[in-house]
Amino acid sequence: MSISDKEAQETVLRLDGITKRFGALTANDSISLTLNRGEIVALLGENGAGKTTLMNILFGHYTADEGTVEVFGKELPPGRPRAALAAGVGMVHQHFTLAEHLSVAENIVLGTAPLFRLSLGLGAARQRIRTLSEDFGLKVDPDARVSTLSVGEKQRVEILKALYRNARILILDEPTAVLTPQETDALFATLKRAVAIGLSIVFISHKLHEVMAVADRCVVLRHGKVVAERKTSATSARELASLMVGGDVPELAPSTAKPGRTIFALRNVSTPDREGAPGLKRVTLELKAGQITGLAGVSGNGQAALSDLVAGLASPDQGSLHVEGTVPLRWTPEAAVSAGIARIPEDRPRPAPLPTSA
Numbered sequence: 001m002s003i004s005d006k007e008a009q010e011t012v013l014r015l016d017g018i019t020k021r022f023g024a025l026t027a028n029d030s031i032s033l034t035l036n037r038g039e040i041v042a043l044l045g046e047n048g049a050g051k052t053t054l055m056n057i058l059f060g061h062y063t064a065d066e067g068t069v070e071v072f073g074k075e076l077p078p079g080r081p082r083a084a085l086a087a088g089v090g091m092v093h094q095h096f097t098l099a100e101h102l103s104v105a106e107n108i109v110l111g112t113a114p115l116f117r118l119s120l121g122l123g124a125a126r127q128r129i130r131t132l133s134e135d136f137g138l139k140v141d142p143d144a145r146v147s148t149l150s151v152g153e154k155q156r157v158e159i160l161k162a163l164y165r166n167a168r169i170l171i172l173d174e175p176t177a178v179l180t181p182q183e184t185d186a187l188f189a190t191l192k193r194a195v196a197i198g199l200s201i202v203f204i205s206h207k208l209h210e211v212m213a214v215a216d217r218c219v220v221l222r223h224g225k226v227v228a229e230r231k232t233s234a235t236s237a238r239e240l241a242s243l244m245v246g247g248d249v250p251e252l253a254p255s256t257a258k259p260g261r262t263i264f265a266l267r268n269v270s271t272p273d274r275e276g277a278p279g280l281k282r283v284t285l286e287l288k289a290g291q292i293t294g295l296a297g298v299s300g301n302g303q304a305a306l307s308d309l310v311a312g313l314a315s316p317d318q319g320s321l322h323v324e325g326t327v328p329l330r331w332t333p334e335a336a337v338s339a340g341i342a343r344i345p346e347d348r349p350r351p352a353p354l355p356t357s358a
């Protein structure tokens, strides 16, 4: 089943003149946005541009000061969290909302049927999940316990959950942040299948090459306002970047600096696993003066442990840490600061964890 040109022109979601103020701050400033049937729209904007606020209004978690939300031509009552879901809008959050000890099928059905039915067997549900998995290329075993799944599989469960509730509009909040490149390709294949059969998608992302690969249209927010809207075929990652920041993005020239002496080193360092996050396993790394060292990896594979270690919030269990060629007697946040190390955390509003040892 594919959609006709006429159906493709149908507007399935219309946000009209949405304004939301928090005290003196206008987080959303008269935002209007439409999504058509069979379309993927990317919502772009720097941190704080107002994307989350806008989605919170769509899902009724916040009430807009001005403006309306229409889904399939019907205005949603403001401030009613279930209204968007009931109208066919599904959200796939960056942080999953699954019950780890339940199976995939139980998680998907949870909330759609009374609890006692869960224990009466999930025969029909399981079959429907299998059909949806096949139709959308979302491979996952309905009987697997969620705690045993990879991050990519958990995301597939979240998407299945929305589809099982008959969502015709999917909102994906930074869905590739936690995925490997292969999982990202598989997700994009799923999204293309979904729009080919008439679903519509809002894709929130900062990754411009991904937006260019998957979106039909891009809407750029800056300081709470829609500052531009482009067909993806008529723009470039460079133009989108400058629209997001509101100025030219300087061309990156290759560094001409010559690496100097080693100022910080880890030799065979291991740190304990913590709250489900993996620690480091025998990591060796050298930072030289005049050099930028990049760390590649999907989040959840030890980056947080490394960052905590460098900032003095953790000490090595095994192996050694060297600052300017010497091994500090005690490695604490104070020692790290005195060694000239500064840390800019990923999640600025979240307080830093307390040191695990010191």
Ligand SMILES: Nc1ncnc2c1ncn2[C@@H]1O[C@H](COP(=O)(O)OP(=O)(O)OP(=O)(O)O)[C@@H](O)[C@H]1O
Pocket (backbone or CB within 6 Å): 022, 025, 026, 027, 045, 046, 047, 048, 049, 050, 051, 052, 053, 054
């Ligand atoms: N509940 C709130 N109370 C006060 N200010 C808020 C609230 N929620 C958001 N803001 C402010 O509104 C502005 C827009 O924030 P919002 O979270 O919508 O941006 P965003 O584009 O989603 O950013 P990010 O990518 O970091 O999530 C920010 O300045 C933020 O500090």
